[in-house]
Amino acid sequence: MSTAAAAEHGSRSRSVRPPKRHLGRWIAAVLTVLALLVVVLGTKVVPDGQEAEGTGPADFDKATFGAQEFPTVQKQVTEQAVPATELAEAIVADPEAAAADHGVEAAGNTVYSTTFTGTVGDGQAGIYDVAIEGMPENVTVRLQTGPAINGTELRDATGEYGFGQFTNQIEFQDAGAALNEEMKKQVLDPVDPSTLSGKTITVTGAFTAINPEGWLVTPVSLEVA
Numbered sequence: 001m002s003t004a005a006a007a008e009h010g011s012r013s014r015s016v017r018p019p020k021r022h023l024g025r026w027i028a029a030v031l032t033v034l035a036l037l038v039v040v041l042g043t044k045v046v047p048d049g050q051e052a053e054g055t056g057p058a059d060f061d062k063a064t065f066g067a068q069e070f071p072t073v074q075k076q077v078t079e080q081a082v083p084a085t086e087l088a089e090a091i092v093a094d095p096e097a098a099a100a101d102h103g104v105e106a107a108g109n110t111v112y113s114t115t116f117t118g119t120v121g122d123g124q125a126g127i128y129d130v131a132i133e134g135m136p137e138n139v140t141v142r143l144q145t146g147p148a149i150n151g152t153e154l155r156d157a158t159g160e161y162g163f164g165q166f167t168n169q170i171e172f173q174d175a176g177a178a179l180n181e182e183m184k185k186q187v188l189d190p191v192d193p194s195t196l197s198g199k200t201i202t203v204t205g206a207f208t209a210i211n212p213e214g215w216l217v218t219p220v221s222l223e224v225a
Contacts, residue, residue: 060171066178070186073179074220076158077113081204084116084141084215085134091212092136103209106156113157114217115204116141120196127216128196130203141215143203143222145193146184152176153218154183157206180218187222200225 082090082102090098103110118141121129126145135141144150155161155176166172205219 060167062174062178065175066182070179070182073154073158077206077220078204081113081115084114084132087112087114088136088139104157104159110209111153111156111206112209113206117202120199120201122197126193138213141217143217143219146188149180149184149218151208151218153206153208154179183220187219191222191224
């Protein structure tokens, strides 16, 4: 091949190769289109006023939780409540068996649901002794009426609410407080605690057996004779 022919052949070969700068632009354009497709396909359109499914648990609202859940707690505690005299005898006879048969474990303690009728004695800071016929002499039953309701018995008595159902420890504690607050509205607000001494009351509620000889009952229902 002559020098001229070789030069012409080389010129034709070079002319069919696309310029590198044009190739780079095409690659960038393709990548842009692919990125837009990913965004579009991964976007879910939600109509106004509706929440997307699968977006995780709704934000915990203390007031809403108490109002919604207290009726369920009240019903379950009432259904599983054991008469106080019967429960006391069971605990004295065999604490482990009593816990297994009648209690719910919560934070290393046993929470019991119970019901009783008794006479209200002296009270202090909203906590009243209640004399119940047939109870062992060494067992003291007290009822808390507020204004401060301590403990998480209402949250724990049914066994339905576990820490894993809440975002953190604060929400878990707030759940207990929310149930206590709603109980106060529905059960205790209609009652004047200052007038209870000497009266006969019927109570259904729950207590934690920290001391088997001292029951501090949080009510879910309270009737004054």
